[in-house]
């Protein structure tokens with residue numbers, strides 16, 4: 476997969492050299508290019524923003540630099556899926572990350588201030604798919620952390636990136652539920668024990684215990700997820716719980 480990221484703070488993306496994302500890049504599973512939006516400015520101050528039309532607080536990113544940037548990065552005929560970060564965008568979910576992981580080329584446009592002039596999105600939509608993406612219902616200073624998060628959520632779904640693909644399998648097995656609590660050695664630590672069932676060696680019992688814990692946790696912490704559950708994924712025992 477190819478990923479391009481345009482931002483006024485390309486330094487934000489240094490962590491993409493590290494850990495499993497860095498390794499995926501070294502292994503050629505992922506190509507990441509970061510770009511400084513100010514490269515496409517022509518005034519001495521390299522300004523990228525202006526006051527909002529119609530008045531109001533904050534600043535809006537000017538369309539000019541974005542337009543030139545997209546012209547240069549996307550000469551065609553291949554086009555990326557353009558993802559513009561915005562708190563007004565489609566919320567990032569695991570399902571959305573899965574959709575994005577199937578794409579050959581993602582281009583992130585990181586908004587700052589009050590976001591991009593809407594015409595950047597409208598114009599780009601004439602020749603490529605554009606989706607505004609939100610990290611969640613809160614406001615950040617800008618979209619850089621949102622872009623980093625999407626890149627991480629997507630990269631770990633790319634074939635060959637995770638050493639143990641079974642962990643992805645297990646995630647999808649929980650099918651919209653939170654995962655059960657996890658433990659490791661030692662069996663007793665500061666007066667707290669690993670639950671007996673996890674030391675029983677009975678895989679059937681362990682699976683059932685984890686399933687119960689997933690359901691209990693989800694009911695307690697995320698009733699919204701329970702409401703969205705496909706009833707077909709629940710077995711008899713789930714229902715009794």
Ligand code: ADE
Nearest residue numbers: 560561609610615617621
């Ligand atoms: N920019 C500011 N807040 C944001 C959010 N919640 N998601 C994506 N981009 C943002």
